[in-house]
Amino acid sequence: MRHEFFANRRNFLKTSALAGTALAGASGAIAQLASSSRPAKSDIAILRFLSALEQIEADLWLQYAELGGVRPESELKVPPKGNGPYTAALANLDTDMPQYINDNTDDEFTHHAFLNAYLESVGAKEVDLGKFATLNGSKADGSSGKKRLTNLMELTVDTSWWGRYRSSTKNPDLDPSFKFPQAVPDLVTNGPFTAIPRDNNDTKSKTQIQAIANTAAFHFGFIEQGGTSLYPTLALRANDPVVLRILLSIGPSETMHFQVWHDKAGNAVAPPFNVTFGKLSFPDLSPTAKPGEDLQTNLIMPEPCPFLDRKFPAVSIIRPVSTDPKIFGAVQAVKGFTDDGLFIGQSQAFFALINELAQEADQATRHCG
Numbered sequence: 001m002r003h004e005f006f007a008n009r010r011n012f013l014k015t016s017a018l019a020g021t022a023l024a025g026a027s028g029a030i031a032q033l034a035s036s037s038r039p040a041k042s043d044i045a046i047l048r049f050l051s052a053l054e055q056i057e058a059d060l061w062l063q064y065a066e067l068g069g070v071r072p073e074s075e076l077k078v079p080p081k082g083n084g085p086y087t088a089a090l091a092n093l094d095t096d097m098p099q100y101i102n103d104n105t106d107d108e109f110t111h112h113a114f115l116n117a118y119l120e121s122v123g124a125k126e127v128d129l130g131k132f133a134t135l136n137g138s139k140a141d142g143s144s145g146k147k148r149l150t151n152l153m154e155l156t157v158d159t160s161w162w163g164r165y166r167s168s169t170k171n172p173d174l175d176p177s178f179k180f181p182q183a184v185p186d187l188v189t190n191g192p193f194t195a196i197p198r199d200n201n202d203t204k205s206k207t208q209i210q211a212i213a214n215t216a217a218f219h220f221g222f223i224e225q226g227g228t229s230l231y232p233t234l235a236l237r238a239n240d241p242v243v244l245r246i247l248l249s250i251g252p253s254e255t256m257h258f259q260v261w262h263d264k265a266g267n268a269v270a271p272p273f274n275v276t277f278g279k280l281s282f283p284d285l286s287p288t289a290k291p292g293e294d295l296q297t298n299l300i301m302p303e304p305c306p307f308l309d310r311k312f313p314a315v316s317i318i319r320p321v322s323t324d325p326k327i328f329g330a331v332q333a334v335k336g337f338t339d340d341g342l343f344i345g346q347s348q349a350f351f352a353l354i355n356e357l358a359q360e361a362d363q364a365t366r367h368c369g
């Protein structure tokens with residue numbers, strides 16, 4: 001376990017993306033790597049959608065980082081110190097949680113800044129959703145109080161990714177209507193629930209703040225498994241080798257995040273922190289409770305499952321990665337985030353733009369090879 005919270009590479013935030021310099025030097029280097037011809041319009045559409053998605057991720061992760069990440073190196077003039085009770089509840093799941101939250105946050109800012117810098121280097125329009133940051137965030141100690149793009153306080157967290165990665169017989173690409181078991185059914189059926197303290201009243205009860213931290217732990221996994229599937233799915237639509245290289249290089253970093261959060265969420269469904277607060281119960285899914293292989297906490301490696309066709313042997317893979325937009329893709333990812341409650345309060349103009357970017361990405365097709 002690492003406890004050195006503020007490694008040097010984190011200075012990235014101060015010196016580039018959020019400070020507004022936007023990787024100016026990197027653009028030139030990236031341009032040298034790019035093909036002599038500009039990537040096709042369809043490749044640009046993929047990158048523009050992903051840039052928007054990364055800005056959404058950065059916005060939500062910054063909210064988690066302000067309250068649970070403890071980041072004195074922050075770009076903010078008055079660096080937040082985190083919210084004590086929330087940070088403590090997250091630390092119950094793993095004492096490295098503040099570090100991991102910081103690092104995941106920084107990674108999202110770099111993904112967004114890089115994609116915009118690359119788009120600019122090939123003469124394409126970058127994406128900035130900043131004007132849609134109009135939502136109120138947390139009023140609890142630690143929050144900067146700035147306006148947000150995303151809403152973490154009315155979430156309906158789909159935890160079916162937990163059962164999906166444990167299934168040995170079903171694959172969402174082959175079984176799109178199958179309902180995978182939910183790790184925490186209450187998060188889907190009894191919500192909405194907040195994943196951050198809305199104000200200091202939410203931090204008074206230890207059980208309540210633990211339930212909020214546990215909700216966040218499952219939300220971290222929900223967000224990052226989305227990126228884990230989205231990058232390979234869109235890579236299958238890309239043509240330009242540099243665009244493909246970008247997708248194949250950023251995508252696995254989402255998977256690295258997901259795997260960490262998958263492990264940490266397991267601590268929210270094992271004694272003694274699998275709490276019950278009001279309508280929200282975190283069941284005991286630890287091996288001693290014998291919840292079955294489709295739910296057990298320590299089975300976090302992807303279970304081999306059918307892939308492409310059931311005539312082939314089961315294989316350990318990312319899922320879904322379908323290129324059928326009815327099953328998965330950019331539009332489905334936006335729908336998943338919308339159903340999650342992440343955009344509650346957003347304007348029609350925001351939904352129009354994000355859906356247009358998603359549709360254009362899903363229309364991309366691969367013609368070479």
Ligand SMILES: [Fe+2]
Nearest residue numbers: 054057108111
């Ligand atoms: Fe990302």
Ligand SMILES: [Fe+2]
Nearest residue numbers: 057224227254
């Ligand atoms: Fe991510």
